[in-house]
Each structure stands twice: as C-alpha cells, then as structure tokens.
Amino acid sequence: MSDEGDTSRAWVNPNYAGATGASVARSVALGDDIRRKARSGLALGTFVIELPSSATLRALALAGFDFAVIDLEHSALGLTGLEAVIGAGHAAGLPILVRPWSTEDGLIGKILDMGANGIMAPRVDTLDGARAIVEQVRYGAGRGRGFAPLTRYDALKTPLASLNAATFLVLQIEGRNGIECAPEIATLPGVDALFVGPYDLALSLGVPPGSPRVHAAAARFAKSMPHDRLLGIYVDDPARSAGWAARRFTVQCVGFDGRMFATGARAVIAAARGAKQRRKRDT
Numbered sequence: 001m002s003d004e005g006d007t008s009r010a011w012v013n014p015n016y017a018g019a020t021g022a023s024v025a026r027s028v029a030l031g032d033d034i035r036r037k038a039r040s041g042l043a044l045g046t047f048v049i050e051l052p053s054s055a056t057l058r059a060l061a062l063a064g065f066d067f068a069v070i071d072l073e074h075s076a077l078g079l080t081g082l083e084a085v086i087g088a089g090h091a092a093g094l095p096i097l098v099r100p101w102s103t104e105d106g107l108i109g110k111i112l113d114m115g116a117n118g119i120m121a122p123r124v125d126t127l128d129g130a131r132a133i134v135e136q137v138r139y140g141a142g143r144g145r146g147f148a149p150l151t152r153y154d155a156l157k158t159p160l161a162s163l164n165a166a167t168f169l170v171l172q173i174e175g176r177n178g179i180e181c182a183p184e185i186a187t188l189p190g191v192d193a194l195f196v197g198p199y200d201l202a203l204s205l206g207v208p209p210g211s212p213r214v215h216a217a218a219a220r221f222a223k224s225m226p227h228d229r230l231l232g233i234y235v236d237d238p239a240r241s242a243g244w245a246a247r248r249f250t251v252q253c254v255g256f257d258g259r260m261f262a263t264g265a266r267a268v269i270a271a272a273r274g275a276k277q278r279r280k281r282d283t
Contacts (some may be wrong), residue, residue, distance in 0.1 A: 009139055009160040013153065028083065030095035030154060031117035031168035034067050035192060038230050038250045043067060044241070045097070045251070046091030049075045050258030054088035054136070060257075061092035069120050069253055070099045072111075079140035088113065108136040109145050113154065113251075118168030120195065125178035127185055130171055134190040137169045168192050170232060170251065179221055186229045190257040193251045195232035196221060210236075222248045 017024075037043040046068040048056060052075060060068050070077065070085055077085065082098070089096040098111045098118040108119055121133045139145050139160045153159040169190060173182050174197035186194055196218045202209045205217065222231055225248070232251030235241050241254055254262075 003108070007141055009164060010158060011111045011157050011160055013149070013157060015149070015151075015154045016150075016157045018155045024152055024155035025162075027090035027115070028117075028152065029162065029166040030067075030090065030093075031097075031166045033095050034097075034118070034168050034251070035240070036229070037066050038193065038232075041243050041250060042241075043251050045069055045253045046260070047071050047099075047256035048085070049256050051261060052077045052081070052257075054085070054091075056257050057085065057088040057094060057096075057280050059095040060169075061089070061185065065094065067095040067097060067105050067117075069099055070116075071099045071256075073099050073101045073122050079114075080111070086115045087180065095168075097170065098171075100283070103133050103136070105132075105136065108133065112137065112145070112163075112167065113148060113150060117166070118192070120170040120172060122172050122197070123174050123178075123200070125173075125175050126169040126181055127188075130181075130188055130191065131186045134169065134188055136168055138190045140164075170195045172197050173221065175204035176201075177204075177219060182221055183224050186225050193230035193232045194221075194225065195251060198234055208229050218249075219247060247274065 023097045043066045046060060046065055048068045049071045052070060057068060070082065072078070072082070082228045095117045097118040097120050098120055099117040100107050100111060103121050108121070111119065119137055120158045124133065126128050135142070136145055139147060147160065156162040170193045170197045171185060172193055173179060178202070182194060185191070198214050198218065199209050201217060202211055202214045205213055207213045218233060225231060230251055232253070233244055233249040235244055235252050235254045238254050241252055244252060264270055
C-alpha cells in the first residue's frame, strides 16, 4: 500500500457536526488511549469471551481496566450482537478491541465500521499475511480499507486521517513460524503492537502451556524486536504482570471474563464456608 502522492486522508467531512459530536468523537478515538498508556508503562486489558454483555463491560470499566478485547474467535458471540457490546464499552469509557475469528478480506473493515477501536488479529505468521491485515485496517492508496461515510464519522472533521491515527492494531504471534518472521513483521508501518499468545505458542512448540520453553521463547522474541515497537502478551496470573512489563510487554490481557467470575465465585464460597466453620468452632 503506497502513500506516495496520496492526499485522500486529508478529506474534510462536509457533514462534520462540530462540538455537538464531541462525545461520539471521543469514543471513536479511544484506541489512542491504549497506545498512550502502553508507551507510558502498561496498558492493562482483558478478554471478553464467555460473558459478553453490557454489565460485563461496565464492571470491567469500573474495575479499572484500560481496555477490553471482545473475542469472536473463541466465543459464541457473532457480528449480530457485536455492535451493542462495543457500544456498551464506549458508554463506560472503555476502549474496545475485537479479535475476529479470521482475517479474511472484508471482515476486519466491517468490525471497525461497527465502532471497534482496534483489531487484535489472530495467528499472524507471515509478512504477507501481516501486510494484508494492515491494508484492511488503514485507509490509503492501493488496497486500503474501504470507507463508508457513516453518521458516527460526522463527529470527525477529517475522518480518514483521524481513524488512521486512532485505530489500534495488534498482531498476534502464536506459533513457531510467527516468532521467526516477527522481526520482519515488526517493521511494517501501521502496526501498533505484536502480541504473544502463549497457549497456542506452547502447542506450536509441542510443550504444555506454562512451560519454561514458552517463557524463554517470549523473552527471545522481545529481544529481537525494535525498541520502538510495542509488545503484548496474555497473562494468566496477575502477580506476573509487572515482570512481563519489565520485559517490554506493556500491552497485557490479564485473565478473561469467565475465569474472573469463576475465581471470584470460588472466593465467595470459600469465605462463606470458612466463616461457617469458624462459627461452629467458636460455639
């Protein structure tokens, strides 16, 4: 995708709503919050997989997460319900990334037009594949993202330039081939972060999840990356978050909605049963 002589992104929207569209403009631009927080030390997110609802997004925002990833790859949620879940996140001021089930041509642009602040693209393992994803996310000359002048974009004076700047693109490196190609992929303009998926990486390496070989591969990956490239990783144990951040993994997804709910539920049961046992001992 060549930018030479490309002036299209400077297009001024004739339907620009000005100050009346300020709240919508803010929700469209939330992806830049992730970029800013990651560059300042840590952008902390989580996956929404099993409990995709407005209540879940509101609870995550109130808990203090910096972003959420709506996971279409592993959840039962489809495109029909996606826009409402994205809107619930925005209503709570929470930036929303979406992980699609594939990177087939046209799907990513459709998700972004629903209001997603960015994409977490799964299973990226070639330079050509990464380039094709960038072309679906960024506007520009050649095979760039297709544009429709949707009413939500009336909140933006120069929507093409604003969306290019605000949309946050994460490429997931989840296999042996991806690790090998990552230094090349990292040089692509338009990519914000490379994100290690430790479970699929473990399967690719033929070792159990949590194996020291997976952690070692992630550490080598970080050392091979340019210093200006943001890195991300999925973290099971929040106590390990600071250690990964110290290794440059500042875009983190810690746990996911169903796991946090189950962990919290078990803690409530344990506390209640423990209190009952203590009461019996004391009487």
